Amino acid sequence: MTFETLSIEPATTMDRVTDELRRALFAGELDPGTPLREVALAESLNVARSTVREALGALVAEGLADRVPHKGTVVRELDRAAIVDVCRARLVLESAGVRSWVDAPAEARDAVRAALAEFARLAAAQPGTSRDRSEPTLAELTAAHLAIHRGIVALTGSERLLATADSLYAEIRLALANVDRIRRNAAEQVTSHTRLVELLEAEDTDATLAELTDHLAGAQRSMLETLGQDDSQNDGPE
Structure with a gap:
């Protein structure tokens, strides 16, 4: 090459x-x-x-x-087993964050809201959605996307859990970027993440956990599709 x-x-x-x-x-x-x-x-x-x-x-x-x-x-190249394992681990960490929302300090909750707002801002600047803003890079969009999930883990107040989450997010950054590059559906992603944060705000833990499970299962399916594989095996994050 x-x-x-x-x-x-x-x-x-x-x-x-x-x-x-x-x-x-x-x-x-x-x-x-x-x-x-x-x-x-x-x-x-x-x-x-x-x-x-x-x-x-x-x-x-x-x-x-x-x-x-x-x-x-x-x-970096991820195989099926690695993607499935990362998504399972993410579900454990991010579920802990969801359960911590009510007792989390105001700054931690505000950080989740701010991350969602930044992701929405960047998504609105994609080609065809705004003529007044410069187009964000895929790296910026992916980082903003993952910042929402990182903020959810940070609700736990645990630096060790956050460090573990950072390691997992680093593994899948490229895989997620490949999904975003192919689908160009940032607006849909904003809607999905807005729903997740709205459930957090409502303090409906069970509904938020169900939404998070579906959300991460969808992310797993999308990443596997970029590898030319389906998600027919029952090994999703649940």
Whole structure:
């Protein structure tokens, strides 16, 4: 692979290289499992190998790439078992957040509301929905989407649970971005998340948990579909 679609300005920094690689990943120009060869990337981007090496390290730290023995750095690739397991773990963590809503401090509840408002703002700026705002990147949309769920886990007040959630979200960022890139349905996602937050506001824990279960099951189905697999097996997050 020669990475012809990648380009940066001359004399770039490591951050610029990282930004360009991140852009290519979220744009779907580099498929899951693609080896990220230092030499080929350095030549395509006209930078030193050491700069590429640092940029790849940053992508690994973000959960967008993996170091694989004897293969080097590759674009993160999730299989069916990993997606199912992550969704199950998310349900446990986010359910704990839902149960904590009533007793959570006002700042934590406000953070969930603010995350939803930001996601709605970015979704409204997608092509065809507004001519007055710049188009958000898929990375921004995915981050805003996951910020809502992170806020729900944060309701527990547990830094350890939040750290675990961050690790899970890092694993699925690219998979979710692929779903968003294919479906372009951010407005529908806003409606779905608004419903979830409205149930939290109503302090209807049972209904919120049911909605969350359906929501995460839908996310699992969507991610599996991007792998060309169905979700017919009864192994969803429930």
